[in-house]
Amino acid sequence: MLKWRANNESWLRDSYCDALPSQQPRFSSELSWLQALGVKMFGQISVVQVAKDAGYDSLFLDLEHSAFTLDTAWQLCRVANMAGISPFARVPGETGNGYIQRVLDGDARGVIFPHSHTADDATAAVKMTKYPPLGIRSINPSLLEADDGTALPADEAARMLASQDAVCFIQIETEDALRNVDSIAAVPGVDVLMIGSMDLTIELGILANWEHPLYQKALRDVSAAASRHGKQWGISGLFGRPDLWRYATTELGARFIVGALDFGLFARAASANAKMLRSAVKPARDEASPASSQ
Numbered sequence: 001m002l003k004w005r006a007n008n009e010s011w012l013r014d015s016y017c018d019a020l021p022s023q024q025p026r027f028s029s030e031l032s033w034l035q036a037l038g039v040k041m042f043g044q045i046s047v048v049q050v051a052k053d054a055g056y057d058s059l060f061l062d063l064e065h066s067a068f069t070l071d072t073a074w075q076l077c078r079v080a081n082m083a084g085i086s087p088f089a090r091v092p093g094e095t096g097n098g099y100i101q102r103v104l105d106g107d108a109r110g111v112i113f114p115h116s117h118t119a120d121d122a123t124a125a126v127k128m129t130k131y132p133p134l135g136i137r138s139i140n141p142s143l144l145e146a147d148d149g150t151a152l153p154a155d156e157a158a159r160m161l162a163s164q165d166a167v168c169f170i171q172i173e174t175e176d177a178l179r180n181v182d183s184i185a186a187v188p189g190v191d192v193l194m195i196g197s198m199d200l201t202i203e204l205g206i207l208a209n210w211e212h213p214l215y216q217k218a219l220r221d222v223s224a225a226a227s228r229h230g231k232q233w234g235i236s237g238l239f240g241r242p243d244l245w246r247y248a249t250t251e252l253g254a255r256f257i258v259g260a261l262d263f264g265l266f267a268r269a270a271s272a273n274a275k276m277l278r279s280a281v282k283p284a285r286d287e288a289s290p291a292s293s294q
């Protein structure tokens with residue numbers, strides 16, 4: 001099973017945890033940052049194989065702006081975990097604990113909370129994402145059942161629970177969130193600050209103006225808050241700008257980038273294919289036209 005954990009030093013991938021919670025787990029730090037494919041259009045599990053073959057490390061499952069059901073999310077998350085890609089789910093705003101519980105029971109490795117404005121919002125998100133004592137997440141009983149139907153021994157149960165630790169993402173996509181980013185980053189249990197670029201620039205009155213000083217300052221402010229409080233940070237909604245991805249990762253320390261949405265990739269590929277097709281058949285169509293036969 002894959003486990004993603006944010007700590008004060010790096011973003012680490014752990015294929016297993018073979019130590020008790022009181023001991024130091026073994027980690028594999030082969031990846032220093034995650035490149036994610038946003039999924040909101042294709043709910044078939046084949047999208048996981050496409051992402052894997054393309055070289056993505058993670059799926060950003062958009063349950064906020066899609067018609068995906070929980071059943072679809074469960075299937076995508078479980079297949080992604082088996083394929084070695086970490087699935088994270090963005091949930092609708094103001095979602096209750098019951099919905100978050102079901103998303104996590106479906107093997108999402110973390111939850112992305114949109115439209116979080118204050119430290120209180122972030123605290124509520126942590127409570128829904130984390131097990132006690134930090135949160136109120138309920139334990140799925142099937143996780144603690146041995147193959148023979150008996151309960152797992154206490155040490156194995158503790159290890160299993162640790163392996164199910166979920167990552168809590170807080171999206172910084174409003175003026176209030178940007179103003180409160182330092183106090184949000186200070187909340188225990190918040191693992192990742194994620195700039196929601198589209199919504200943030202709408203609020204700032206500079207939609208998709210990535211060179212604008214206000215957006216550039218937002219990148220720096222979120223980076224600084226994450227650094228001060230030992231958290232990670234990332235970016236969504238900033239597509240087709242490798243120059244800014246490079247700046248954010250190499251200069252500002254971003255560790256999670258949503259590179260594209262499946263819808264956008266499909267639309268661009270379809271447009272390019274149609275253009276190529278029209279170009280290929282145009283000579284034949286011209287020859288067959290009535291004007292050419294006169």
